[in-house]
Amino acid sequence: MAVYHAKNAVVYIGSAGGGVASELLGCSEWSLDMATDTVEVTAFGDTNKTYVQGLPDVKGSFTAFWRDDEDKLFQAAQATSPITCYLYFSRNAPTLYAYGTAWFSVSMSAGVSGAVLSNASFTAGGPWTIKLS
Numbered sequence: 001m002a003v004y005h006a007k008n009a010v011v012y013i014g015s016a017g018g019g020v021a022s023e024l025l026g027c028s029e030w031s032l033d034m035a036t037d038t039v040e041v042t043a044f045g046d047t048n049k050t051y052v053q054g055l056p057d058v059k060g061s062f063t064a065f066w067r068d069d070e071d072k073l074f075q076a077a078q079a080t081s082p083i084t085c086y087l088y089f090s091r092n093a094p095t096l097y098a099y100g101t102a103w104f105s106v107s108m109s110a111g112v113s114g115a116v117l118s119n120a121s122f123t124a125g126g127p128w129t130i131k132l133s
Contacts, residue, residue: 082125
């Protein structure tokens with residue numbers, strides 16, 4: 001089992017209208033949350049609380065340095081259909097990634113002591129899968 005440094009992580013997103021996914025330039029951070037709903041089903045006489053599993057609630061975020069030659073996040077935020085998204089754990093392991101379609105929201109931030117940033121959050125627009133082999 002290998003351990004990977006995040007310096008080689010990469011994000012690919014498609015364009016509005018189902019375009020082929022390509023690298024999100026300037027991306028410096030991504031997160032993926034696949035928390036699963038649970039419903040309590042504890043009954044009289046049980047010795048502890050018991051739950052059944054519901055559906056995953058897939059969502060995540062990106063941070064990228066704003067570039068005047070990169071508008072994929074802004075196009076994604078304005079799309080009227082979900083955008084294809086791939087989150088690679090490392091460029092050195094191209095068969096290991098999470099993918100699915102997503103709805104995007106984008107914000108910008110800038111501070112006197114830092115670079116201009118594009119911040120995006122996403123929620124699932126369809127099924128998501130993690131490929132680990």
